[in-house]
Each structure stands twice: as C-alpha cells, then as structure tokens.
Amino acid sequence: MVKEFGIRVVLPFVNGIDDYLSDIATDMGFDEESKFMINISGGQAQVNISNDNSTLNATQNIQVNPSEIASLIAELKNNIENELSNSQNIKNILLSQAQLIANEAADEKPKKEVLKTAINTIQDLLKTVPFAVTALESSRKLYELIAPLFS
Structure with a gap:
C-alpha cells in the first residue's frame, strides 16, 4: 500500500513541482547556455567578461604617482x-637601495624584480636595526605604493 501511495500520490506531486520549477527557470532564461570567460589580473580592480563567442581585448595600465614615490623616498x-x-x-646600503628604487620607479618600464629586491633589502636590513622604527x-608605506608595479 505504501508503494502504491508513493507511485500514485507522491510521485505525481514531485513531478508537478519539478515541471513548475523547470518552467520558471525557462521563463527566467536559465535554460539558455551562457558561457563566460572571466579574467582577473594583477590584484588590481579589473574584471573582463566575455559572453558566448565574443572576443574581448583589454589593456590594463598600472600607474603610480611619481611625486608620491619621490616624497616617500625622500622621507x-x-x-x-x-x-x-x-x-x-647599513646606512649606505639602505640609501643606495632607496636611490635604486627612485631611479627604477621613474623609468617608463620599471623592472619589477629590481624593485622587489631593493624594497625587500631595505625592509630586511631595517628589521635588524632596533631603533629604525620610522x-x-x-x-x-613605500612598499604599498609601489606594489602595483610588481604585477
């Protein structure tokens, strides 16, 4: 009796709900197959969405304010x-690394490895000096400002 109850009452009820949800999904457009290609690049706020067979060409220009870099390097x-x-x-090494960052950041196409190495050298050496808090x-601050150039 339970089996017949399931076949005659519950199954048609479940099939009715399934058909209803399928109709709603069709009305909402969920049955259409959409293909998206999403590219997120460089830790910067840029998302490119391409739908179906479309072609998307995007260029991301990452720029930093040279006057801010110069003032932070001077500081x-x-x-x-x-x-x-x-x-x-240590002071001479740190000053030469700071000058290297200034020269590289002023370049039109800065070398990210040079910038990374220089700022990491500065930070590592400063951590060994107990009173170099400022x-x-x-x-x-300088690292946070030039970090977009690393990507």
Whole structure:
C-alpha cells in the first residue's frame, strides 16, 4: 500500500513541482547556455567578461604617482639618515637601495624584480636595526605604493 501511495500520490506531486520549477527557470532564461570567460589580473580592480563567442581585448595600465614615490623616498632617506647615524655601512646600503628604487620607479618600464629586491633589502636590513622604527614604517608605506608595479 505504501508503494502504491508513493507511485500514485507522491510521485505525481514531485513531478508537478519539478515541471513548475523547470518552467520558471525557462521563463527566467536559465535554460539558455551562457558561457563566460572571466579574467582577473594583477590584484588590481579589473574584471573582463566575455559572453558566448565574443572576443574581448583589454589593456590594463598600472600607474603610480611619481611625486608620491619621490616624497616617500625622500622621507625614507631622511629617516635612515636620522636613525642610522651609528651604522654607516647599513646606512649606505639602505640609501643606495632607496636611490635604486627612485631611479627604477621613474623609468617608463620599471623592472619589477629590481624593485622587489631593493624594497625587500631595505625592509630586511631595517628589521635588524632596533631603533629604525620610522624608517621601517616609511619603507612599508613605500612598499604599498609601489606594489602595483610588481604585477
């Protein structure tokens, strides 16, 4: 009796719900096959969506403000001069790395590996100097500003 109840009452009820949901999906356009290609590139806010057989060409120009970089590098150099007066060797290395970043960032096509290496060298060396707190903070700000150039 339970089997017949399932076949005669429950199954038609379930099939009716299924047909109803299929009709609603058709009305909403879910039955149409849409193919999307989504590209997210570089950690920057750009999403490209291409539908069906369309072709999408996009160019992403990542730019940073050169005057901000110059002011942060000047701030970093000033902090290095003030906080590392006792460590002349480390100070010279840090100042040369800061100058390298300034030169590379001013270039039209900066080399990301040079920038990464220079900023990482600055941050690693500053972590070894106990009283270089503001210089380390300046290097962190500089890193955040030039990070878009790494991608």
